Structures are given as structure tokens and as C-alpha cells.
Amino acid sequence: METYLSPTYFIDSNHPAVVAYTREVCGDEQDPLRCAVKLFYAIRDGWRYDPSVVSIKKEDLKASHVLSKDSGYCVEKAVLLAACARAAGIPSRLHFANVTNHIGTERIEKVLGTHVLVFHGYTELWLQEQWVAATPAFNRSLCEKLGVMPLEFDGTHDAVFQEYDPQAGKFMEYLHDYGSFHDLPYELMVSEWRRYYPHLFRKLHNKEVMVLTDKSPELD
Numbered sequence: 001m002e003t004y005l006s007p008t009y010f011i012d013s014n015h016p017a018v019v020a021y022t023r024e025v026c027g028d029e030q031d032p033l034r035c036a037v038k039l040f041y042a043i044r045d046g047w048r049y050d051p052s053v054v055s056i057k058k059e060d061l062k063a064s065h066v067l068s069k070d071s072g073y074c075v076e077k078a079v080l081l082a083a084c085a086r087a088a089g090i091p092s093r094l095h096f097a098n099v100t101n102h103i104g105t106e107r108i109e110k111v112l113g114t115h116v117l118v119f120h121g122y123t124e125l126w127l128q129e130q131w132v133a134a135t136p137a138f139n140r141s142l143c144e145k146l147g148v149m150p151l152e153f154d155g156t157h158d159a160v161f162q163e164y165d166p167q168a169g170k171f172m173e174y175l176h177d178y179g180s181f182h183d184l185p186y187e188l189m190v191s192e193w194r195r196y197y198p199h200l201f202r203k204l205h206n207k208e209v210m211v212l213t214d215k216s217p218e219l220d
Contacts, residue, residue, distance in 0.1 A: 004091035004126065008183035010079055011094075013086035015064040022087040032090050033127050033155035036134070039084045040153040044136040047072045047080070054210040056190060056201075074137035075121040079184055081136050082123045091126035094184060095133065098176040099161070111200075111212055116175060118196045119189045122160065124180060131180075133158040 007014040025042045026035040047066070051073035059065060063083030066076045078094055085092035099120045109115050122135040134153050138161075143150040153159040161172040178188070193210060194201065200210040 001091050001126065003182050004093050005086055005089070007083075007086065009058070010062050010184040010186070011083045011086060011092070011182075012062050012064050013083040015062075015083075017064050017067050018080075018083050019087050021067055022084045025084070026088055032088070035088050036085060036090055036125050036127055037153055037155045039081060039088065040134050040136055040159070043077055043081050043084070044150070044153075045139045045141075047077055047139065049073065049077075049138050049142050051212050053204065054212060056208045056210065058186060060207075061184060061186070074135070075119065075184070075189070077136045078121040078123045081134060085123070085125050093124050093131075093180045093182055094121055095124050095180045096121050096178040096185070096189070097174045098178075100173050100175055112197060113199060114196060116196065119178070119192050125155075127155050132156065133160050135160050 012018060022039070025038050029035045029038065047069065048071040050071035054073060055061070061076065061079065063080045066072050066080045069076075072080070075096075082092040082094055096119050099117045100115050120137075122133055122137070124131045124133050126132075132155060135151055138146075138148075138150060140150045151159045151161065160174075178185075197210060200212060202209055202211050204211070
């Protein structure tokens with residue numbers, strides 16, 4: 001279990017900013033489960049979900065860098081939750097899958113060129129002698145805008161995207177499982193993105209990014 005408690009390049013749980021943020025959220029809480037729940041909600045709602053421009057620069061994917069932002073997409077928020085968990089002494093790992101989202105399908109397919117969302121990421125936490133999945137990607141305000149219930153996390157049951165929305169329409173399906181990793185599998189993730197989304201890779205301010213918006217960011 002030591003592997004899942006140790007800092008890594010991306011899950012830099014020993015970074016002073018990560019340590020300080022974890023202490024700020026958990027306070028004097030000594031119970032790992034209650035601390036994990038606090039971290040989940042703080043990260044779920046503290047960072048607005050925004051996948052419009054995805055940086056491929058390694059430094060930008062570190063948990064400590066995510067802390068400097070006010071938004072992030074699923075991988076960034078999962079990495080941050082994993083790092084804060086380790087800073088709190090809770091073993092953590094990352095899990096990735098390809099999924100399909102049935103909300104906003106027309107717009108998403110127009111940009112991606114496919115209905116498949118590749119390398120969706122979430123966090124797994126070791127709590128009460130079991131791995132529990134926690135997906136902090138969609139903040140509450142976004143869920144309200146989309147008309148779906150936000151994911152709740154109690155530290156005991158898996159919190160993954162709902163299969164159905166409140167009106168019994170499909171929300172998300174898991175198509176392919178990449179498995180769990182002790183750190184972000186950067187090379188695999190980027191290679192999969194290039195395979196599925198070659199048309200999205202651009203240069204923005206001399207940095208390689210994936211642009212997932214039909215609006216036009218200022219490109220180099």
C-alpha cells in the first residue's frame with residue numbers, strides 16, 4: 001500500500017501547496033473516511049468543470065498546478081483528489097475509462113468527431129479496507145445546468161457518473177476500462193487522445209493543447 005501513499009511526479013502530494021490545501025479542508029479531522037468526503041466535495045465544487053482547452057504540457061497536469069487554477073477537467077480534478085488524499089494519509093490511485101455522454105451529444109460529437117470521451121479519469125481511495133471510486137469532475141452548478149443530480153460521496157459506496165438522468169434518459173456509459181494506476185499514465189493517455197482526436201491538437205501560446213470547443217481560442 002506504500003505505493004499508493006507516496007508522492008509521484010503528477011500526484012505531488014508532498015508539495016507545500018497540496019499539503020496546505022489538504023490541511024485547510026480536513027482541519028483537525030482524524031477519521032480518514034470523513035476527511036476523504038470533505039476533500040471530495042471541496043474539489044468537486046471548488047473547481048469548475050471545463051474541458052474546453054486541455055494542456056498536454058506535463059507540468060500543467062501536476063496536482064500542485066491544478067491548485068493554481070479555478071477550473072479543470074476530469075483528469076486534473078482526479079489527480080488533485082488523489083494527491084490531497086495521499087497528503088492526508090489516505091492511499092489513492094487513478095482509474096481511466098472510455099465513456100459516452102448522452103447529454104449535449106450533438107455539440108460534443110461535432111467537436112470530437114465521435115461520441116466517445118477518451119480517457120475519462122476518476123480517483124479510487126482506500127477506505128475501510130476497500131477501494132472506493134470517487135469522481136469529482138462535475139461541479140454542482142454544472143449538474144444543475146445540465147438537469148442531472150450531482151454525484152454524492154459517502155466514502156463507502158462508489159461515486160461514478162449516473163447511468164440515467166432524473167428523466168430516465170441515458171447520461172453516461174462506460175465503454176472501455178484502462179484500469180488503475182499509481183500515477184497518471186501520461187504517455188498512454190496522450191497516445192490515446194492522439195489516436196482518437198488527432199484533429200484537436202493545436203498550438204496555443206507556444207504550448208501544445210487539445211482544443212475541445214467550437215468557439216475559437218486565440219491560437220499561435
